[in-house]
Amino acid sequence: MRLAKFDLLQWLTPDVQEEFLARMYRRHYAAGQPVYVQDAPGNEMFRLISGTVKISVLRGDGRHITYRLFESGDCFGQTSLVDGEPRPQSTEASNAVEVDVLSKMxxxxxxxxxxxxxRAISRLMAAQLRAMAQNYEGASLDSLPVRVARQLLLSRTMQLRTAEQDDSDESQIQMSQSDLAAMVGASRQSVNRVLQQLREKHVIEISYGRIDLTDLRALSSITTQ
Known part of the structure; x- marks a missing residue:
């Protein structure tokens, strides 16, 4: 069984895996529904069963910066259970989502x-911190076209992992331009200009709420520029 990057199970022994899963209960969220909001008390942690969840931070100017999508198997929400502080970020269901929930008790x-x-909780938090550092490094050093291309490819990989798709759909990404802009740390207008340039080069096609990756090789080559 392939484990997700942030799946706590990979660091647990079989007996503790069983105990962990047995103490969780299932919950459903509709697309756009918050799982938890920034600055709220944290009384639960989660393991994503199906769908995708985006994680974002509310800045002082009122803008939400989205910096990661969680995939099936990923665990999240543990930070407030460790330090007792309010939620440091918000999470929202990108589509219909199922999660397993573990109470604070x-x-x-x-x-x-x-x-x-x-120890596994420490490993999970370290892995998420490293991923966040890599995101910030890319946002500060890479050009916007590189960041957009990399995020499109990453989103495709995550979508393939979390959904059963036939060959005709494997290059379709269900994502709004606003979400893409938030994830690469740029304005929607700037990202739209990059997407239009990619469309003119026949690398992608753009539909409402969807981006089709029509030339994966060309898109991959952009990430190495």
């Missing part, structure tokens, strides 16, 4: 009972 019980669980 069960989280603490697992940490106290199993040292391997406590």
């Amino acid at each position: 069960d989280f603490r019980w697992l940490c106290d009972r199993y040292r391997v669980f406590d």
